[in-house]
Amino acid sequence: MDKFSDMTMFVSIVKRQGLAAAGRDLGLSPATMTARLQALEERYGVKLLNRSTRHLGLTDAGELYYKACLDILDNVGEVENLIQNGMKEVKGPLRISAPKDIGKQYIMPILNEFVAQYPDVVPYLYLDDRISNIAESGRDIVIRYGELVDSSLISRRLSPSRRVLCASPEYLATHGTPLKPEDLAAHDCLVMLRSNEELKTWHFQERDKKVSITVSPKRFSDDGEIIRQWALEGAGIALKSVLDVQADINSQRLVTVLNGYMKNFNTSTMVSSADLNVVYISKQFQPKRIRLFLDYLFERFPELLEKSGDLRS
Template sequence: MDKFADMTMFVSIVKHKGLAAAGRELGLSPATVTSRLKALEQRYGVKLLNRSTRHLSLTDSGALYYQSSLEIINNVNEAESLLQSGLNEVKGTLKIAAPSDIGRQAILPILTSFCQQYPNVIPHLYLNDTLTNITESGVDIVIRYGELADSSLISRRLASSQRVLCASPEYLRKHGIPTTPSELTDHHCLALFRSHEELTRWHFRQGDAHQSVAVQPRRFSDDGEVIRRWALDGYGIALKSLLDVQQDINSDKLQVVLSDYRVNFTASNSASSSDLNVVYVSRQYQPKRIRLFLDFLLSEFETPSW
């Protein structure tokens, strides 16, 4: 019984989203992969994968086994690297997913600085505004706005923030400044869509009062930086994280509207629902490069220079 080989096989199955593809990577026949996967599930008495002719997905037990296997494989690879080099060298891949806008403005320069200190670290930076499933994606670190739904993950706040409505001074001169949320229905709004969902219902709180407005956007994008660029170019009003647009506001390129209201994409009343967080699985068995980057990232956000 080679548990490490089983872990390697299972990680390959998840990575390639198929048993046949995993077999090709490992030099195993599809029948062998299927047989070993069945034996693995029988050994632990749990189902690890939901399988159909066209789709494969992790069960809760499978997600736990996958993440644990991935950590063990990474640690073994790092241990072998240290033994082979004879040095306590920081090297290997570092996979990070971040929202597009703050990713370019803040995470990219921080990652660049980190890799200058550790040139043998190979960064993978994924910039998108889709909520990344860290368990299934193989990403080491996810940076995201909002509260954490999965209690099995660790989340640490990088920066406090809030969401604001903003537009260029040119747009506001042409179309006027809204004074109530309901007036947004008469304005050109710029909307984000995420996971095929159009975020067109914006929520407003003022004290204990809550209301929502279904805006009629003139432009949509799944990229937060595109929304920001459209706002800067005078195409409408955007709902953005303050962290994304703070520099634009400071330089008078964008102007906040309806500042008396707390605005969000959801009806959440939590003060932390718009904060920027770093999310990861566990520090206990992380490769050194990941632990070092987390410490570096948290330190950089204490005294931001971007």
């Protein structure tokens, strides 16, 4: 029996949690399934499954083999789909996740343009940047701030960015403008929540000098767009990505303060953790709609930034 058939059989056994159930799906008798599994284990000289009358579990070797089988079968399925439906066909779902500010200001118009060119693509835009496991999220593309921990994924920088402290002119006229980080202790600050963690310790760097300030939160939210809206309404000072608030700065609805300092929510990576990245699962036979959208995204995003007058200083 060929290796591809063995992979299909093994995946079916694991998913169906039993040789008999998998055999019914494949049209094979329990005896045949048992013999083939034994032959598979003998070929590699390892035990792949721990079996009892009530339970079936993967060994360490079995888990490794199972994951490899899923990847191989997925790639083969994608190739078959391309062959059957035509290499030029661009259709199907496109699932994208992005922070709210970036999603509404930049990703949505880019996605609208792309779908106008490829009307058989069905977009799903999730305005959420709190995904913890991208591989299991079901999203094709995740746009997020910060660095990538999972080395099995592909991460490309969409745009360099930096954090800015900003407030409305009305707030600063009433409460004064902070001239050094320590002055923030006397100000109302708008603080992000990340996985229920209050990001109220802000870190500053001026040349070689570093200082960390625990601010006095006036309001909390786990939604960056709400933090931005509160700042626009004069509720306090916010620490935001410049990409999120660029249009507000250009129109003078928001004013940046403490511009001589590099700012972030952590100290270990003051610069790169503020950059905007595109994360996706690397697949040799990635659907054409995803490849085309990635190309279009990296082409159009800088153009929209230029129109908005992105601050680089």
